[in-house]
Amino acid sequence: MRIALLLSACLLCVGTHAAPVDVASLDRGTWPEKLTSPALFDVASRAENLMFAHGLLASEALDDAALKQRLGLKIINRAAIDDLRRQLWQRLLENYTFAQQSCEVDASFCYLVENMDDLREEAGKLQVSEDSFYIGWAAPSHAFHERYLDELLRKAALFPQISSEVARFGDHERNGDELNDRLFLLTFDGGPAPVSGNTDWLVDYLRKQKMNATFFVLGSSLQTRVQRSSAAEVEAVYQGQCVGTQGWQYRSHSHWVDWQSSITRSAALVQNLMPENYVPLFRPPYGQRRADSQGFFQAQGLQVALWDIDSQDEPGKLKAEESAQRVLTLMLLWRKGVIVFHDTQDKARVALPQLLQATGQSGLGWQDCREAFR
Structure with a gap:
């Protein structure tokens, strides 16, 4: 040995x-x-x-x-x-x-x-x-x-002047700490993508792998997607997946006057369109939310869904392979947690298959999105 x-x-x-401004990534080939x-x-x-x-x-x-x-x-x-x-x-x-x-x-x-x-x-x-x-x-x-x-x-x-995912404001906020060792929850932010785009590809790929994930959608993007296709087609896209909300627009909800309306309006849209897929979770864009918002979320029956493994796959950051290698390294480091990709980005279509191939024999598991954050 x-x-x-x-x-x-x-x-x-x-x-x-x-x-x-540097973003960490490690070549797993080393x-x-x-x-x-x-x-x-x-x-x-x-x-x-x-x-x-x-x-x-x-x-x-x-x-x-x-x-x-x-x-x-x-x-x-x-x-x-x-x-x-x-x-x-x-x-x-x-x-x-x-x-x-x-x-x-x-x-x-x-x-x-x-x-x-x-x-x-x-x-x-x-x-x-x-x-x-x-x-x-x-x-x-x-x-x-x-x-x-x-x-x-x-x-x-x-923190807390600029809130983020590194600290919680209360028990209404969840970040995957309660997951078992070797268990990971897959999540996607910022969708849905346009018709026949990355969201469609990813959900189809996940279904072929017999996996699911939580998709945090923007109310405005979801409404546009419905208008350009149909409610039935959108519901079919997310079949077998979980859908939460990121609010109506991808902007900080910490200093936005209409932050409450953003959340309630988008949550109502998701729940009405996809009652079987809807999960009462809010993923704050950039991780930014108000320190005094616990009462609001509890009154709405919502939890704040944070993360601890960030793929950094946004434009101008890591390349797709670098993103996959960063996520894998953080999975090894934290051994459990909530992984975030963006389904509006092409990078996830490359990074996710690489990640599953690299970990296929490693004994880890993927949390069913319907059982997460309960």
Whole structure:
């Protein structure tokens, strides 16, 4: 069995000042093994967890001035950053505990971790030697996790002035924490696409795979789609899928005067058109919503559906293959969660099949959309 050695000092040469606009992606070709078994999924998962923990631990040594410089911000919410770090450490410990259950099958990246102190110690001394089987992965993974950590820390630094998916405002907001290990929920934002477009292709592909997903639609786009086809055709498109809402327009609902009307109007449209597909979920565009909105959502019987695995497939960000590789790396890191693609983008048509092919033998499962967020 290959025993992973300690992360080499050469990783220190990787830059520590990722620009806020950078989006993290990792070439999975740098990892020398295919995920052809649950045990091999666990090996890769342990590796990504330790590498992310290594970067998280290092970031805690930064004072406020250094953190502001690294994140490109003049003001930061230190309390929100510290709270996020605590949540991340807890998640990492939980994940590593699950991932080390297969250490008897393959001991790579297996260390004695029984509590948080053990995890922090192993993360701090992580190294990969030059002659390691995994050396080609080490530096790219280090760079990925440093950049990804900056994405998360920056959002926390701006919270709650700019709300996002990294923190919740209450129990009416869900992000997939309650899912079981190795279980993922597939979601799509911003649709529907025009007639015979990406939405149609994706739902047809999912049905062929005997899968479903939650599609968060815009009321205006759904109304246009009905006008250009018919209500019956739209209902047929989403057959077997779940449909929630993103509001009437794809815009921030945190400072919009008509945010309540946007939500109720679009939810009513979906429920009237597709009562069998409708799920009482609101996905806030950009993750932005009001801190004082819990009463409204509870009165409407709605939950806010957040996410923790972002494909970054919007225009101007990652290419389709890069998006698929980012999602796969985050699946290995978080081991469960809510994945978000955009069904108005061509990239999802490439990324999703690549993702399913890469994970087909890894022992993970896909959450039935009708059972999610209950």
